Amino acid sequence: MADDSDINATAASVLGFLGIGPMTGWDLNDFAQISVGNFWSMTRSQIYRELRTLEEKGLVEGEDTGFRDQRRFSLTDTGRARLREWLREPPGPEINRNPFLVKLFFSGELPPREVARLVASARQLHEEHVARYEEVLPMAEELSPFAAATARYGIAVEKAILAWFDEEPWRRA
Numbered sequence: 001m002a003d004d005s006d007i008n009a010t011a012a013s014v015l016g017f018l019g020i021g022p023m024t025g026w027d028l029n030d031f032a033q034i035s036v037g038n039f040w041s042m043t044r045s046q047i048y049r050e051l052r053t054l055e056e057k058g059l060v061e062g063e064d065t066g067f068r069d070q071r072r073f074s075l076t077d078t079g080r081a082r083l084r085e086w087l088r089e090p091p092g093p094e095i096n097r098n099p100f101l102v103k104l105f106f107s108g109e110l111p112p113r114e115v116a117r118l119v120a121s122a123r124q125l126h127e128e129h130v131a132r133y134e135e136v137l138p139m140a141e142e143l144s145p146f147a148a149a150t151a152r153y154g155i156a157v158e159k160a161i162l163a164w165f166d167e168e169p170w171r172r173a
Contacts, residue, residue, distance in 0.1 A: 011050045015083040018075040123165045130158040
């Protein structure tokens, strides 16, 4: 068995999802998109890569489901122990890459009408995020109080961002 001590946050997220129950890579991707997709990006290729690595480390085990050679993965006892270790580690710095803010920073190069269009499109995106979090909140509440708290955090953050849009200079000008 390979060393299981060093896993990245995406791999740890895969372990966390498999802690909920066995899933295929496809199922895991779908569940990730509706549950943490607003704040944690995982591509299907990353998920399958992590599943292979985690299986090599003995943290998950896969079984053939018979349908199109799909494999359902389960968390091993070692995987659950490593997930718990990772959860106990400090979260580390957030990595925030926000294309809208980079564009806004340099928007003095644009006429006001184009800045307004940029702002409107960004605002719409955040309105969609609120709606998405509100849509998944009932599922999150069924899953666990921590999943529900995560969804409510997302709603609160997105609503704060929407309030920021209402207070900034383009609204006062």
